[in-house]
Amino acid sequence: MxxxxxxxxxxxxxxxxxxxxxxxxxxxxxxxxxxxxNKRLNERxxxxxxxxxxxxxVFPCHGLTIPISVKKFLKSLDLTSSKYLFAIAxxxxxxFRGFSTIDKILNKQGKNLDAxxxxxxxxxxxxxxxxxxxxxEELDAIEKKVQxxxxxxxxxxxxxxxxxxxxxxxxxxxxxxxxxxLERLVTFTVHHVAPKVKKYxxxxxxCTGCGTxxxxxxxxxxxxxxxxxxxxxxxxxxxxxxxxxxxxxxxxQIYSKFYMKSFTKEKGRYPHPYAGVKDMIIQKSNEYTPRxx
Numbered sequence: 001m002x003x004x005x006x007x008x009x010x011x012x013x014x015x016x017x018x019x020x021x022x023x024x025x026x027x028x029x030x031x032x033x034x035x036x037x038n039k040r041l042n043e044r045x046x047x048x049x050x051x052x053x054x055x056x057x058v059f060p061c062h063g064l065t066i067p068i069s070v071k072k073f074l075k076s077l078d079l080t081s082s083k084y085l086f087a088i089a090x091x092x093x094x095x096f097r098g099f100s101t102i103d104k105i106l107n108k109q110g111k112n113l114d115a116x117x118x119x120x121x122x123x124x125x126x127x128x129x130x131x132x133x134x135x136x137e138e139l140d141a142i143e144k145k146v147q148x149x150x151x152x153x154x155x156x157x158x159x160x161x162x163x164x165x166x167x168x169x170x171x172x173x174x175x176x177x178x179x180x181x182l183e184r185l186v187t188f189t190v191h192h193v194a195p196k197v198k199k200y201x202x203x204x205x206x207c208t209g210c211g212t213x214x215x216x217x218x219x220x221x222x223x224x225x226x227x228x229x230x231x232x233x234x235x236x237x238x239x240x241x242x243x244x245x246x247x248x249x250x251x252x253q254i255y256s257k258f259y260m261k262s263f264t265k266e267k268g269r270y271p272h273p274y275a276g277v278k279d280m281i282i283q284k285s286n287e288y289t290p291r292x293x
Contacts, residue, residue, distance in 0.1 A: 008058075010242045212247060
C-alpha cells in the first residue's frame with residue numbers, strides 16, 4: 001500500500017506528525033503543499049494529480065479552520081485514483097471547524113474524508129495574550145499524548161477504517177449563538193481578509209537583515225530590501241507565522257489592530273524542537289526530497 005501525505009507546516013508541529021507517520025508506515029511519501037503551490041503558480045495553475053489510492057493531509061488549525069494554503073491546494077488536486085482519504089489537524093486547543101470545509105471541496109469530485117483526526121500540540125501563536133513558551137515538562141506531557149494518538153492514527157490508516165475525532169475545544173463564550181456568529185466571522189477572515197491585509201507584520205529595531213524570514217516564507221511574500229524584510233502587497237500571506245517564529249532575534253512583530261491587540265513584543269517564540277530553518281526552506285522547494293528523522 002502506497003500512502004501519500006500532503007502536509008503544510010509553519011512552525012513544525014504538523015511536519016513532526018507527518019514524519020512520525022512516515023517512520024511507522026513503510027513507503028509513505030511526504031509531499032509539501034507549499035512546494036506544489038509554488039510549482040503550480042509557475043506552471044500557470046496547472047492541476048495537481050495524485051495517483052495514490054491512500055492519501056492524507058496534515059496541517060495546523062488556522063483560526064478554527066484549515067489554512068488558506070491547504071484550501072487552495074485541495075481545490076487544485078485531482079483525486080480520481082484515491083480510495084481512502086484522511087486528514088490530521090494539529091492545534092493548540094481551540095475548537096476546529098475545518099473538516100467540513102475539506103469535505104465540501106472533496107464532494108465536488110465525489111469524495112469525502114474517511115477519517116479525520118485532531119492532535120493537540122504546543123500553542124505557536126505569540127500574538128495571543130495566553131501564549132507562553134512551553135516548559136520541557138509540558139512538552140514531555142504533550143509528546144506522550146501525541147505518541148498515544150499516533151498509534152490510533154497508524155492503525156486506522158493501514159486498516160482503512162472510518163474514524164472521525166471530536167473537534168470540540170476552547171470557544172469564545174458560553175453562549176452558543178454568539179459562538180456561532182464569531183466562528184463564522186473568524187473563518188471567513190482567515191480565508192478572505194487576513195491574507196490580503198496590507199500591514200500585518202513588521203520588523204523592529206532588532207532586525208539584523210539576516211534574511212531568514214525571506215528564506216522560510218512559504219508564500220514567497222517576503223523579500224529583502226535594503227537589509228529589511230518587505231511583505232509584498234501583491235502576494236497573499238499564508239499566515240503560517242514561519243517568519244515570526246523562526247526569526248533568530250525575534251524582530252518580526254504583528255501589528256495591533258482595533259479588533260485585535262498583538263502581544264508579540266512581550267512574548268517569546270515557539271518553533272517545534274525537531275523542525276529547523278532548513279526544514280522550512282526545503283518545504284517550499286520544488287526539488288523537495290522526503291526524508292525521515
